[in-house]
Amino acid sequence: MSIEILDPTHETGAPAFALAPRLPSLAGKTIGIISNGKRGTRPFFDAIERELTEKHGAIVVRRVKSNYSAPADAAIMKEAALKEAGGGWDALIAGIGD
């Protein structure tokens, strides 16, 4: 005799990450970087910032979360809104490091 059993998972499917549309050029664009703030992120994002500013002419804004285990602070998320959503950034990079 078979048994009918139930699905223990959320069944909604994990939301897939979608890549943002590619900017035609980085020159003059404002790129936000949100770091989780761990020590290892500093040299990594320093290098990214140099790459973006020196090679591509972008303007980089760096913000660090107050708690690296929690979602970004509300003030950062407000600032991080892309320009088409009323914010000031053309693109953002969210990065974690350890």
Added chain:
Amino acid sequence: MLLTSKRYDVDDIMAAQEFYHGRGWTDGLPVVPPTAAAVEACLEWAGMTPEQLVGIEPVRERAISAEKLAINAVMAGCLPMHFPVVVAAFTAMLQEPFLLHGATASTGGCAVLIVVNGPIRGELGMNGTFNALASSDRASTAIGRAIRLILCNLLDARPGDVDRSTLGHPGKISYCVAEDEENSPWLPLSVEKGIPAEASAVTVMAAGAPRQLMNEWTTEPERILDTFVAEIRANMRHYSIYAGNYAIVVPPQLRAHFAAAGWSKADVRRYVFENARIRRKEWADCGKGAVVGSRGEQEYAGLASEDSLLVIAAGGPAGGFGAVIPPWFGGKSNAVTMAIGACFDCEA
């Protein structure tokens, strides 16, 4: 009762095991097949409807229904009468101070310690005496395991998925203890946290593994607590210096000395708060000199306040042992206490 979860047919109980294991829906141990009848029995016992919203995990914006909690509770081996404790524990974990996503995703590898207080311990046959911190009794083991399966199946906190723990610890299989209120001179933890004494309650804490200690060579409360304090200091030196919730577990042999000296839990908490401190330069004694910097003389407290210490009376009758249970990581997650269920039979 209309259950809306997807249903599957399997040939028998062994096929059910392989079905769930094969999909990554277990912790590796066998599960009780969650049939509709078993799940409905849990919901009926708790007076909940299947679609009842227990809460929303804010980071992933995932709604948690009573039906899904019950399915995982059945799988973990819970009886219907265990289910209200599972609901209360997970509801407490969804409160903002607990920082559920961070605590369950972190490389730090903590587990969720569940402390049960109140009359429900007796109703469920929970044992806060012998072997209190692991496999002490059926209800404690099943309730703790239910929380782990819920995290895996509803929040994807499986190893390598959302759970990024470097090591984890055995408490991640099940980490539930009933306080031994009957043999304790002290107020129950839940009462200290403001829950009425006649109510049952859970306290959840994002917790590291227990660190066992021993001091049966004194009767002085201060000297006994110096051993607990030394273990907290060791954790501050070796793991994390930052203040957070620590729990200490005090078995009867040591509790007797506190009772004889008239020490309350508040007295214990005050002594530990005042003494569990290290200076940053002590990191250099254990290989961490590279991060001492210029603040070597700065003092760090293990507890942000006296209230940060959870004092739990539990353990078997003999042995001058105790345990310190450290926080996941400083004060990022805070312990939450919540009353269990509602009194559906009470007269208004």
